[in-house]
Amino acid sequence: MFIKEYIKEVYQGVSSLLKGMKKTGYYFFHPSEIITQQYPDNRHELKLPERFRGEVVMAHDDNNEHACTGCTACELACPNGTIKIITKMDLTPEGKKKKALDTFIYHLELCTMCNLCIEACPTNAIQMAQTFEHSVYDRNKLTKKLNQPNSKIREGVE
């Protein structure tokens, strides 16, 4: 019936509009919900979201060991050639030759923080750090070597 439909439409319209106004009204009267960061002022107590992506880092433990096998999965996953991996041949104690990481080159100036390298890594050797103040006067400084000098692969990581 036409009249019934009409009234139903009006009722639905009004109730959905009121629902929206309830939400925004709640935000208006609860300033604690404000998510703006007063950045340069609150630099020391800055609260970044858990999944904020600042730059790619490689975690090293106390023995200066990392988990990178030099498989180049991240290099292949990277859409714009940000990562370059140089490998070398190591000798295992049994006298076998084994591929290992020599240098992990990371071009921060090219990186779009897409997170694909982190997802591609089979051994969780690289992570996204939350640092974001990357500005420098020389762009050469943005080309980083992620593995520390004399570091080697952690025992048992294949």
Added chain:
Amino acid sequence: MFSFQQWAAQIHSFLLEKTGTYTLLIECIIIGILAISLFAILGLVLVLMERKVAAHIQIRMGPNRVGPAGMLQTVADTLKLLMKEGLVPRLADKFLFNLAPFLVMMVAMMLLAPIAFARGVQIWDINIGVLYITAVSSVSVIGVMMAGWSSNNKFAMLGAMRSGAQIVSYELSAGFSILCIVVLSGSLQISDIIASQESGWWLFRGHIPVLIAFVIYIIAVTAETNRAPFDLAEAESELTAGFHTEYSGMRFALFFLAEYINIFIVCALGATLFLGGWMPLHIAHWDGFNHLMDWIPSSVWFMGKTFFLIFLIMWFRWTFPRLRVDQLLNLEWKYLLPIGLLNLLLVTWIAIKGWHF
């Protein structure tokens, strides 16, 4: 107790004594200066209020750098606009282009005349006050059309056309909601309408039909003042800035100011018609409570109600998405107008039978 009427009478007698026949002229100038300064202050306050309300609704902070808590932000903006060059497009119709912002501003100023700001503070208590307001407010569409046409710009033209269609159609529902109150109070004079609400505001005394009229009024005036969710005339994503695309500097500032003054005026009228203007909140037979309410100055009551309505309009500006043109006209012609007509019938029935409180 302080009363504006006594004050005004004192100034009047003082001027009469000193200047004689020029009294009326001097009083007119004083009123003009007061009106212009009210405009300037309202513009600053309302723009700041809008930005702060918008920020808090969108979980942001809003302006907070210029002055204490960002209070001087709008002053800085105004200074910037004053210093900008007012460009006129080469192929524009220069006379109309320059006239349009002043016309829009003049309409806003004329609308100020019958508004009662407090007990006895009214520039012109004309006996057809409500009719005057509805009639004059439709003139502002001419200013908008003038601006759009003379700019020699497709976006401006489209914006002006949309604005015309919108204002002309929404004026009907606004008029019907205003008529509801006119029917109940039996007068077109603003001071009479306020006096008729001494025992209670029409919003509470008129049962549900007046509540519906109030909602329709708020929706219709939002559309009439070209504000979101009905800001098709200046839809940023479609028409850059609509009818004032080509305007810059002080001419743009006049359009901007007129928009906010119009909001103030329609909210003041809404407060006058539905919420009793400067009349304090009175509940029948609660003498102690009524006496306490009388103690609050009438200007505070009026401003409080007006700013409450302005807040309401800002609230749904920042909640709802913009309507499409066909949706906008559907809403008016298929929903608001039939409901408004039926509602007017109900209110008239109530008024004839004397069922209101």
